[in-house]
Amino acid sequence: MSDCIFCKIARGDVPAQIVHQDGQVTAFRDVNPQAPVHLLVIPNQHVGSAAELGPGNGPLLAAMLVVANRMAEGEGVAGTGYRLVLNVGADAGQSVPHLHLHLLGGRPLAWPPG
Amino acid sequence: MSDCIFCKIARGDVPAQIVHQDGQVTAFRDVNPQAPVHLLVIPNQHVGSAAELGPGNGPLLAAMLVVANRMAEGEGVAGTGYRLVLNVGADAGQSVPHLHLHLLGGRPLAWPPG
Numbered sequence: 001m002s003d004c005i006f007c008k009i010a011r012g013d014v015p016a017q018i019v020h021q022d023g024q025v026t027a028f029r030d031v032n033p034q035a036p037v038h039l040l041v042i043p044n045q046h047v048g049s050a051a052e053l054g055p056g057n058g059p060l061l062a063a064m065l066v067v068a069n070r071m072a073e074g075e076g077v078a079g080t081g082y083r084l085v086l087n088v089g090a091d092a093g094q095s096v097p098h099l100h101l102h103l104l105g106g107r108p109l110a111w112p113p114g
Numbered sequence: 115m116s117d118c119i120f121c122k123i124a125r126g127d128v129p130a131q132i133v134h135q136d137g138q139v140t141a142f143r144d145v146n147p148q149a150p151v152h153l154l155v156i157p158n159q160h161v162g163s164a165a166e167l168g169p170g171n172g173p174l175l176a177a178m179l180v181v182a183n184r185m186a187e188g189e190g191v192a193g194t195g196y197r198l199v200l201n202v203g204a205d206a207g208q209s210v211p212h213l214h215l216h217l218l219g220g221r222p223l224a225w226p227p228g
Binding site for chain 1: 194
């Protein structure tokens with residue numbers, strides 16, 4: 001979508017601290033980090049939220065998870081632990097209507113998760 | 115795994131408030147709910163955590179997300195919003211070493227997510 005900020009980041013039209021990009025997904029640092037490690041993993045192609053994911057999105061989901069796990073390794077939190085979060089809609093505080101997987105780590109994460 | 119509590123729930127050997135079960139995944143109410151709606155979606159077959167997911171797990175991931183979205187509809191939180199959470203390891207407080215997707219909704223969820 002031409003006016004979507006995360007589409008623009010994936011296309012390189014808006015700058016971000018990108019830590020990984022391939023043909024399917026882009027990973028970059030959250031501009032308002034909530035933990036020592038706080039990355040976002042997004043599909044390059046626009047998907048509004050996790051609520052839009054269907055049976056055919058397995059390859060995309062696997063690609064996002066594989067990148068998240070690799071980033072956790074690279075950021076040094078694979079051993080200590082990390083939390084993966086998908087927000088859908090207002091009660092979850094979804095701030096950008098483009099599917100994004102939060103990866104948080106580097107500190108103990110409290111419960112409940114919000 | 116014979117001694118895994120979530121494997122036992124998936125097999126029906128330990129009781130739980132199951133809200134959905136199919137050949138791949140089981141969904142049930144968290145025994146210690148943190149929101150008006152708090153379900154867990156697990157694979158029936160043992161997977162230790164999201165860190166073990168690889169490129170071949172797309173179908174499983176899609177199945178888990180599709181069930182989560184359907185449960186959000188059924189629980190009446192699809193419109194208001196919900197949060198999906200995967201915990202990996204100690205810093206995230208992963209309490210059971212069997213992959214489980216938390217679905218929380220029914221109230222505004224704070225940020226950060228823990």
